[in-house]
Amino acid sequence: MRHYNNWINGQELAPINATFIERISPADGTALAKFPSSTQGDLEIAVEAANKLHLSGAWANLAASERAKLLVKFAELIEQNCEFLAKIEAEEVGKPITYARGEVMWSAELVKFAAALAWQIPGEAHTHLGENKLGLVTREPRGVVGMIVPWNFPMVCLFQKLPYAIAAGCPVVIKPSEYTSGTALEVAKLAKQAGLPDGLINIVCGKGSVIGDGLTRHPDVKMISFTGSTAVGKTIARTAADDMTRVALELGGKAANVVFADADLEAALDGVLFGVMLNQGEECVAGTRLLIEKSIADDFVAKLVERAKKVVIAHPLKDESQIGPLIYEQHYKKVLEYIEIGKQEATLVLDGSHPEGEDLAQGYYVGPTIFTDVKPEHRIFKEEIFGPVLAVTTFETQEEAVQLANDVEYGLGNGLWTKDIDKALQVSKQLQSGTVFVNTYLEGAAQMPFGGYKQSGYGRENGVDALLEYLEVKSTFIKLGQRTPVLPNTL
Template sequence: MLTYPMFIDGKSREPASGAWFPSHDPYRGTPWARIANGNSSDVDEAVEAAHRALTSGPWPELTASGRGALLCRLGDAVAANARRLAEIEVRDNGKLFTEMHGQLSYLPQWFHYYGGLADKVEGTVPPLDKKGYFAFTRKEPVGVVGIITPWNSPLLLLAWKLAPALAAGCTVVVKPSEFTSASTLELARVLDDAGLPAGVFNVVTGFGEDVGAPLVTHPLVRKISFTGSDSTGRNIGATAGRELKRVSLELGGKSPNVVFADADLEAAVNGVVSGIFAATGQTCIAGSRLLVQESVHDEVVDQVVKLAASARMGDPMAETTQVGPITTRAQYTKVLDYLAVAREEGAHAVLGGHPAERPECGDGWFVEPTVFTGVDNSMRIAQEEVFGPVLAVIPFRDEDHAVAIANDVRFGLGAGVWTSDIGRAFRMAERIQSGTVWVNTYRAVSYLTPFGGVKDSGIGRENGRHAIDAYLEDKTVWINTGAPAGNPFVLR
């Protein structure tokens, strides 16, 4: 088994407790690495290192252009190591190598984009209503940032936070998921070799109560950026609020994929299958609710079932595999529990609905692609995030009915609309309560476009020009250029 110590202040560090825990290969169901089990002492050390790097040494001496050039070098280093990092992610989370390699090959663009943006951050010179004064504003780094990442796409979702934070001049302490820590620790070494100063990027591994909680409450941490479940996000948001820390939360979803009768049905079916069965349904934007117009309901369901039933399962490293295992045993059990709940509520499994028992799945944590019909939007299978390859099909009559169903959940992260009517496309995009609406496509993301949710799907936006503002503070500077002294007890 491989051994992964923590990474603090530019060096590999063994845990203060001396304890380690295993990381499991979801395809084989067996441990493949041991990870350092951190605690509050390790968090203290990492945050103090990040604070030192923020306030002294080479990092604060870099100009904005210098930071930008360094970020571009970091992106190049990630690109050079993309295949190796992708292989580690597959071993850790069981997602397809073809997808992980695609993510890692694309990930450098975040470093390049925010590297180019680093010296485009500007203050302002506002016009004043007072004679004898000059004022200007500055953009300054918020400080030490605590980043907490999930297990489904560890490095891609880390880059969404890390690149703008570094471009802003912040330093960071990362707490990766205890299920998928290895790739983040490998990334730390890649960035260190590329010249990132010691203490700017630190990784403390372990469990939420031992590492995540002390990171959120640490007095030197000024911002928390979290991606994960809405229940954990609520706790982090409440704690950060009490501590008056800045917070960004990218949480869960129960996204509708809305298919109208006038859509290109072949394209829509491909999009529906991609939206829920790609990545084994383990994405926050999974299109887990298929809303299909009544007149084409049976036709669309038949085509979805036919295409999903043809999906090849097995070794996620094989290029021919299309559906991989569930990442963790706990999540595997959760998905199976939801299959039972759906049946109890009266839904009918027209495909799957049980663990995969194919020989090519071996001892891994596989669930057959599952399609439920007879679903009412009030059912738990339609309201709660399953985070697995489970699709709930719900018929609708017209636009108003589709909008009512689409919005009748507490989440609002993503949505898909399939139609050939351009007017309908604009109307639906306006009326659906969601941070992203895809029209005649699904799961498209870019470093150029904002991403985030409304309602219980989170607070704030990642990616795009304005994401860097989440890691900056505005400071106003007033200068008296000749205003006479006035009454010291009266506001000027």
């Protein structure tokens, strides 16, 4: 079993109350790790360390090119430790290790991209404001940033925030999920090894009701970046409003994959299945609604069911595993409850609620589950299930497809499949979501911003926008040369 302490000011620090949270494997019930169950006192020490570094200017005033060099070293160390980090990620989350490896390497890529952005933090000089007048627009680090990270993608969700804040010059205090804190604590050690200064990355483990709430209320925390449920995001926004603390929220989703009859159907079959099964469906942008043109629906769904039956459900540390267990018992029961709700609302054509297998008996496993005849008023159409459960709804016109896709409160992502470029552009423009995938799903690039419309939050991660989230804009108006008298000269 791995035993961790908090990471504060460049070193491990035991929690003040000396109490810990034990993480049990969702795959087989074995004990994996112990994480601190921290208190407000632990948080105060971490924020003080981060704020001290910020006020000293040792990081904020360091040339951005020097910050970039250290970030590149950090990325290289993450890559070198990929297998070690992936194993922790797979065990704690329950995700297949092949996907965990990819996520670790992707996190390193995000660090490299943020390092490149550090070289070009934007600034402007306005030299045509009039005689002897100069205007400067500069961007400064916001200060201490609190980061609250979810359990489903502990590394990716953290690294869609962390390297951009560091590149901008901000120290951070991270509250990882109490279920999946391991990789955050391990990469903090790698950051120190890379030469990043003490106090820049601080990690305080514990319950969200204590540490997350404390971060949001702390007067020295100037920004909160949160990934998680819409309900919690709204609470954070309300709390942060008291001190006008800047908030960036990446929240829930109920994405649709819209498949038109003129699509490459073989590619669409793979994309739709991947979109709902990746990470056991525990993903905010999972494609859990299939909107399919009625003329091809029966054949498409029949083929989809056959492919879904071949998905390998196995222990996450097995290389052949494509679906692992859900995160913990309470969530497992919630997903099973939604499957029962779906049975009352629609037609069940593939039931993955109790997959068979000797290795699966002790874990929280749910396989791909598919419902047809799903209507917009059904709960499985509207509500985020966070499991590998697909709701299939048919449409007859392009306008109906768009209306169905937008008929949810969320707007994080959507996908569409068609060979008609005009249709692709028209529909993507009409879809109310921060990301639209065309003829692919869950594929992107570091240069592309990620975030939501509607109840899926505000603010952006990745791309140049991610860097700008952590920078304050300042205008400086300068009068040069001659003095302008305040009162007329009457002497």
